[in-house]
Amino acid sequence: MLRSKSFVKRTRKGNIVRTVKEHYLRDDISCGYEQCGHPVCVKARQDAAEHGRHSVDGVQTAAPLSCTPRDSEKWGRHYLIPDTNAFINQIDIFERPIINNVVVLSTVLDELRGLSMAVYNRVRAIVREHERRWFVFSNEHHRETFIDRSAGETPNDRNDRAIRVAVKWYANHLSNTGIAALMVTNDEGNLKKAKEDGVESCRMDEYLAIFTEHPELLDMMGSVSITDRESGDSRWGGYPEYLSPVQVQAGIKAGMLVQGTLQIAAYNYLEGSIYTTFPDGKERSVLILGRMDMNRAIQGDKVAVQILPKSQWRKAPSAALVDEDEDSVPDVDEKKKSDEKAARDPAVVPGDADKSVEGRARKRARVAAEKSTPAAAGDTAADSEDGLCVKPAEITDETLEAEDGEITGRVVGIVRRNWRSYCAFLDPNFAPKGPRASNAPTSVSVLAMDRRIPKIRIRTRQVDVLAGQRILVAIDAWPKESRYPQGHFVRALGDAGDKATETEVLLLEHDVPYQPFTKSVRADLPSEGANWVFDPDRDLVTAGRRTDLRHLNVCSIDPPGCTDIDDALHAVPLPNGNFQVGVHIADVTNFVKPNTAMDKEAAHRSTTVYLVDRRIDMLPELLGTNLCSLMSNVDRLAFSCIWELDPDANIVNVTFHKSVIHSKASLTYEEAQNRMDDPSMQDDITKNIRNLNMLAKKLRKRRTDAGALTLSSPEVRFRLENDSQDPVDVEMKALKETNALVEEFMLLANISVAQKIYESFPDSALLRRHPQPPPQNFDNLQHALKPLGIELETGSSLALAQSLDRAVLPSDPYFNNLLRILTTRCMMQAQYFCSGTCTPEEFRHYGLATGIYTHFTSPIRRYADVMVHRLLHAAIDRQVVFGPELTDKVKMSEQSDVLNHRHRMAQQASRSSVELYTNLFFKGKTVEEPGYVTQILQNGFGVLIPSYGIEGVVYTSDKDKKDVPAVLQYDQESHTLVSADKSSSVGLFQRVRVVLQVDDKPVSANVSSMRRKLGLRLTEPQIPGVSMTPEELGALKAATGKTLSKADEDQVVELVTKHPEQVTTI
């Protein structure tokens, strides 16, 4: 049966047109009940059995609903049919395995797609889990359940009715099986109508009450209604209303508003910014200061921003820092004060009360009262309801010309929310003490681990259980009357301070997918499993598409204990005096075919994440550490890059082959070095290594001459890009030569491959670039270097490298390392990109001083390399069949965004993991160590302690005494902190001594220990009011009784040096 669906829509040009689509109604849609006797359902089951009809994801879709669904007193055996809002608000509950036998209507799915793709994807993921027994019923295409929109009915009402009709259909259809169909909705109107229609229905909380054994489910209910309106604060009028989506769109189009993703400053949650393209085509960043101006937007939200008049721009640049401002806010009543305090706090906007947030808001209210005119000519005139909005003016060059101050704006609308689940903990100051009725829900505040996220209000019945635990919460809404967003409890992660819990927290916070591989992913592994062996016929050697290189003396050089061997090398002298050098990379793409579940999962994970105690693999273990790993003495498939190099290491030619190799030895750096140094070793492999080493030195020399940066140091070794190897290791410090050898050839392979794939796929090659840092990035550093008589030349990487080499202080051997570490922080981030989206001039890799670069050498642990392997294979073998995954510029570019995100997150996760372990180690101990000042902040300074590779902040203003002016004031001129009488100051590079301590108190005692912060106190130089006096120090040492023993210290050294990247941030 055919129905046509017609609706009116707006085209991109803004015209209003009528669209007509066909809509076929079917009578062959089954109900999904596994024993349904209805002829249609029987037939559908037979079809599925015969054809083995599989859905896109390879999971059987036939009849999943069980004949023994959950039984309850009230409704008997029943299937659950939730409406759209039930999913939107309670998706966390539905994800619990306890909720099964659910019918998802296509009406609901369609609505979900429109409302939230994230929730839609989560629902789809549940449906795919066959054991959950969820079923998607295409009611919109079912002849008996499709309904037309009746006159005067809103689309929402129509959809609600469609859901009711479908539920009723189910009830009738299953009437002789004794199974009920139960609609779940929290919409009162819908419930009422359901009752009238005789449709079985209930509210979510009513339903959850049947799970008496799981009381926490009720806690997970999203708070939909604002029942606990924060009272006791009559002066506070709430946040300004948002503009409607239509107004926002029109405003952006008309150039009155700009949109961008809100990024909150890491150290100051009241300072946000967006980086966006202005109507004039230039990209600028816009500051958004204070709660009122952020107007309920949260880190990551895509917001519409109105630029404030110039008079309200922030005039004082430089990073500011707020230290746990909210510590001292015990309850709701005082929040107001705290806001004002935060606003007046010199840390936020130094000194100038008039520019404070509240002050500005009030001023604006005045301005608005004078200026606001009734919405003019259908324009984007702001909603003047609360008198806070001014009519946005069109952004022109004139309004942006920055004479002084930074562009500042305020959020007037949300384009798209980007809320996720947050790891959080109950505010220790806030948790109500004393006895309470155990089952009554209490409203509490939770603090997110991510400091950029505001406090979240949740209601829970388990306050006592949750105190001191890490919990996962989700935000439901942020009504304008509520100062903080409202959310709900999702699940408890475990006790704070516990290693496993904290590790899970950091994985969640860094968005690292760490679940074990699913069944469908594992199904894509070779069926032979670990018994897989090379077969010349299957692996196309016989067909001539894979080269047999098993006769070559290939060996691999890796850190000790390395099980996922990505690369192996060989070098043979040729009769003409040149050398044949080969880099052999694990042939991952032979096992990971495009668009398989395994490929999709790897693309999603994008990288292997290394933590101190575990590794989160991108590919299943069988591939990573066995079938792909180029272990010695077995035949392994490889992708080989083979050059002919002349004795000066110039490339004569290069070829690429899919190959099969037989590695003769897996060496560690140390073994390789020993072989090389031992003159009695004259076997082929050792000669190989010596040849390689000779060539590598020449390559390195050439690269350094071209301006490649070495931002490493003997103690805390850091490489701008960790291109060749796993995170830098202890051994590497001692034996630089063999490590550099491997790295040199990996770089060469990456560059050669980049050229090849760019030549074959000029529009869709995946490359990696590293933009030149703008000179202003170096401003603070240059400033601090001036008194030392050192100047960095930042014009090119060569000039920078040379000036870094010259910058040596004879008095302080560590100075050069420190400078290199700080220089690294001025760098831009290297990123993956698709060649079709940039001009060739932008391809440059600044740090490596090469015109084109990509990642090819670690396909086991990076997805970028997998993509590059596919591109290269298609480039060298004409018989390769490939689809849009290699040619679609848009898809490539989207995937490279994912890669960049995951890559960054993986780095941060590793760093946090080290930090966590360091903290656990230092717990209850007190150490005094020399350090260097690396960062100057408004109310504190960063100190790097080289011996442990730890960095922390020393605060100069005491948070308990906010009203007392800070002892040290920030001096913009010299970028230092100076005391009032100018007698003492703190500046970059200054040597200090600090005491390192982690609270011995239980972790739940206060906010800073919940945030697992390492405390640093200054002991030298002695600045009264900031430093710890010797007496205090002595007392502290006596009190804790524990100082570091020698053995402990060794342990720390090892822990830290294994992950030296932690001190640097690119």
Add this chain to the structure above:
Amino acid sequence: MSRQELLSPEGLRVDGRRANELRKISCRASVLDTADGSAYFEQGNTKVLVAVYGPREARQKGLVPHDKALVNVEFNVAPFSTSERRKRSKSDKRLLEVSAFVKQTFESVIQTHVYPRSQINIYIQLLQHDGGTLEACINAATLALVDAGISMTDYVCACTGGFIDETPVLDLNFVEESSIETPDLTVAILPRTGKVALLQMESRLRSDKLEDVMDLAVSGCKSIHKKLDQAVMAAATDLSEKLGH
């Protein structure tokens, strides 16, 4: 932004069809009185009207080969055929391309040597557009040519095939056709012999999938053949009734 889900995991397409189903087809021959042959053809929401004039004396005698007939195809799109009204010029390359395809297809099927020094004009008017223009044009033209009594070796039946989420799909509508990722293959066959008269695709399709998509499209052509045959029979019955009176 979210991409549209063209094929749901339940196996239904945006309009509720399964992957191997055609849209609803209805057609009728002899709809215009003035033309020698005519047909109206609907495939879903794509609606085409075709008029055939000829064989008749060639206008421009110089252009006509002496031993066979000239097939002339003119394709027009009604300004109201899409949801946004738009007038297209006659020299629109897209339109010329469609008429060229139709012309090529029929030149090989019409027994042009039977009509030397004459001309056969096929006028195609697209009344409503919802994907699959070329297939609808060819199917409608076949019907109109049959109606005009022009001798042909066989019917020509056309159908499109695509490939969504690893599944071959039949008869793409406008939404499916305009998705960038969906390859769009048009096949025209001579149903009796199974010979391919036209095979056209502008997008990329993995070569190992071509055969699957082809097979599906050919099966679609066969179903369309039945429909066309019915329409011809209906027209013939109608005509014989008229003559009988």
